[in-house]
Amino acid sequence: MLMTLAGTLVLFTLLRMVNNIAWVIVPYFALLVIASLFYFYFVAPKKLKIQTVQGKKFMLLEYVNQIQMTVVLFSQTPIVAFNISRYLHIHSINQPWVLLLISFLIVCLNIILYGQFFFVPEKIKEHFREQFPEFAL
DSSP: OHHHHHHHHHHHHHHHHSSSTHHHHHHHHHHHHHHHHHIIIIIHHHHSOOOBGGGOOOHHHHHHHHHHHHHHHHTTHHHHHHHHHHHTTOGGGGSHHHHHHHHHHHHHHHHHHHIIIIIHHHHHHHHHHHHOTTTBO
């Protein structure tokens, strides 16, 4: 909880210091997209793979893949809000409370994304092996 608050305050301070918040948000989300693509193509196939008897598919892992993609897409919400406000010429995006809300949203979405990428798949594999040892190799 303290790390979330600290991350929010650091991001908020950074957004307040720059003249245009696009200098912070756009590179950050570009990095997020690149890291997500790297995860889905190189890390996830190894991390989410469960060897099953006769090539059976584990439905929960398919569901986790869908949820992870949804979280990645949902994590793009702040950049979409920024772009919409820029095109509609809404200047309230530079208000401190809006920047604080955006900072908090970005930090929380990253925590959820990290949990979905690294903790949930391991727990699923662990429970699968415990509950269905006859299907796991």
